[in-house]
Amino acid sequence: MSSDEPVLEVGEFYQLLTAHLESSFGRRRPHWVRGEIAKVYEKGHVYVDLVDAGSASSDTKRPVLNAHCWATPWAPLKRRLADEGISLKVGMVVSFYGYVDVYAPQGKIGFSITEIDVEGLLGDVARRRQELIARLRAEGLLERNKRTVLAPVPLRVGLVASPGTEGYQDFTGQLLNSRFSFEVVLVKTLVQGEAAPAQIVGALQALDAADVDVICVVRGGGSKGDLACFDDERVARAIAASSTPVFTGIGHTGDESVADLVAHTRAITPTKLGEEIVELVAQWYDLNVQRPAQRVLDAATDVLDEATFYLAERRRTVVFAVRDRLRAEERHLLGTRERLVIQGRHLVESATRMLASNRQLLAAYDPTRRLAQGWSIVTDAKGVIVKSLEDVSVGDEVRVLVSDGSFTSNVTQTKGTAT
Amino acid sequence: MSEVTDWNEASGELNAIVASFDEGEVSVDDLFVKLERATTIIEALEARLALTKAKVEELTPRIAKVAESE
Numbered sequence: 001m002s003s004d005e006p007v008l009e010v011g012e013f014y015q016l017l018t019a020h021l022e023s024s025f026g027r028r029r030p031h032w033v034r035g036e037i038a039k040v041y042e043k044g045h046v047y048v049d050l051v052d053a054g055s056a057s058s059d060t061k062r063p064v065l066n067a068h069c070w071a072t073p074w075a076p077l078k079r080r081l082a083d084e085g086i087s088l089k090v091g092m093v094v095s096f097y098g099y100v101d102v103y104a105p106q107g108k109i110g111f112s113i114t115e116i117d118v119e120g121l122l123g124d125v126a127r128r129r130q131e132l133i134a135r136l137r138a139e140g141l142l143e144r145n146k147r148t149v150l151a152p153v154p155l156r157v158g159l160v161a162s163p164g165t166e167g168y169q170d171f172t173g174q175l176l177n178s179r180f181s182f183e184v185v186l187v188k189t190l191v192q193g194e195a196a197p198a199q200i201v202g203a204l205q206a207l208d209a210a211d212v213d214v215i216c217v218v219r220g221g222g223s224k225g226d227l228a229c230f231d232d233e234r235v236a237r238a239i240a241a242s243s244t245p246v247f248t249g250i251g252h253t254g255d256e257s258v259a260d261l262v263a264h265t266r267a268i269t270p271t272k273l274g275e276e277i278v279e280l281v282a283q284w285y286d287l288n289v290q291r292p293a294q295r296v297l298d299a300a301t302d303v304l305d306e307a308t309f310y311l312a313e314r315r316r317t318v319v320f321a322v323r324d325r326l327r328a329e330e331r332h333l334l335g336t337r338e339r340l341v342i343q344g345r346h347l348v349e350s351a352t353r354m355l356a357s358n359r360q361l362l363a364a365y366d367p368t369r370r371l372a373q374g375w376s377i378v379t380d381a382k383g384v385i386v387k388s389l390e391d392v393s394v395g396d397e398v399r400v401l402v403s404d405g406s407f408t409s410n411v412t413q414t415k416g417t418a419t
Numbered sequence: 420m421s422e423v424t425d426w427n428e429a430s431g432e433l434n435a436i437v438a439s440f441d442e443g444e445v446s447v448d449d450l451f452v453k454l455e456r457a458t459t460i461i462e463a464l465e466a467r468l469a470l471t472k473a474k475v476e477e478l479t480p481r482i483a484k485v486a487e488s489e
Binding site: 179289290291293294296297300301304307308310311314315317318321322325326329 | 426430433434436437440441443445447450454457458461464465468471472475479482483485486487488489
């Protein structure tokens with residue numbers, strides 16, 4: 001040991017080391033360090049072993065950076081990552097911003113993280129998401145569930161949701177407040193977190209076997225992290241494999257998960273999904289129940305109106321026809337009667353004239369006129385006019401009628417004209 | 420004279436009576452007989468129509484409830 005070289009105590013050494021490191025790598029000289037997470041452990045603080053990306057874990061000489069992030073800076077970073085659906089996992093390539101710190105009591109030199117390249121991580125997540133979508137498309141899975149045939153009246157609804165959540169309430173509220181009797185078959189699942197995808201897959205498979213008309217996957221709004229389970233490949237494949245149409249109502253407007261892309265139908269919110277299901281039934285009801293009912297009403301009204309009009313018209317026709325017929329008969333009778341009166345009058349006048357003529361003729365033959373001229377009329381005892389000698393015999397008593405009376409005479413002799 | 424049982428049959432008979440009136444085929448002796456028959460048919464059909472209307476009016480609110488439900 002050279003006498004002119006100072007000998008430092010351990011504490012002094014660490015102070016010197018710390019001073020040197022801090023001058024180049026300390027709090028005031030932070031650096032970005034990029035690497036692959038080899039280990040991660042969190043308990044209030046988070047501890048991460050970072051290695052060169054792609055280095056083999058069997059390489060015992062690969063450099064390792066023991067990074068940590070104390071609870072105070074970690075809490076907002078964790079929240080921010082969670083909002084984007086990111087959690088630190090082994091294998092993830094990440095860039096940390098921080099500084100070297102020396103923990104003398106354990107003789108450790110570490111890296112204290114103050115910032116994480118979230119944008120970079122997001123880019124990685126987005127890239128992996130696009131890769132998943134590309135795989136699903138290449139396998140034809142984006143369209144498979146869309147090709148399933150939806151029941152005309154989807155009243156039996158399978159529901160994948162977490163009861164009590166806002167999304168669950170919003171969705172079921174639409175069904176309950178509708179005028180239709182939906183039957184909801186619920187399979188409870190977590191709708192966020194690492195355990196959620198497996199539960200959602202199980203629920204989808206159970207409902208697919210339960211003979212429901214449609215399966216609805218419902219989850220209210222949340223951060224990207226909350227909704228990350230709906231970007232899970234297992235969930236996407238389970239939806240694609242379902243023989244029952246799967247409808248999704250996940251998150252808020254603008255959120256679009258891989259589950260949405262794979263689903264038969266996607267609504268922008270649970271409420272909208274409920275509305276769409278109700279509308280599907282309402283459309284069927286309108287087409288198959290309401291409109292036929294209205295047609296029945298209209299037809300009944302038409303038939304009754306037509307029958308009412310028909311009877312009124314027939315009644316008028318019968319009345320007028322009979323009245324016309326009777327009037328025609330009356331006119332005919334009246335004409336006949338007038339003709340008869342005229343003809344009768346003519347007959348009477350003709351008869352009167354004939355009688356007058358006859359009367360004049362008869363007057364010429366009036367016996368009194370003859371008696372007045374000196375002629376007399378002889379009758380037998382019976383009052384029969386004696387016209388021939390054969391009517392009397394000698395000795396008969398006859399009565400002789402003259403103009404001013406009569407007298408009796410006896411037949412004493414008969415004498416023919418020729419003699 | 421037969422009872423009025425079937426609407427179409429009765430209206431056919433009524434139409435035939437009206438047609439015979441229109442064609443002047445009815446004698447005065449037949450006029451009353453046909454008028455009486457036509458009146459019987461019309462009254463029977465009106466009674467049936469009134470009964471049908473009553474039934475329809477009874478059913479209409481029930482069908483309307485379906486047709487107009489929201």
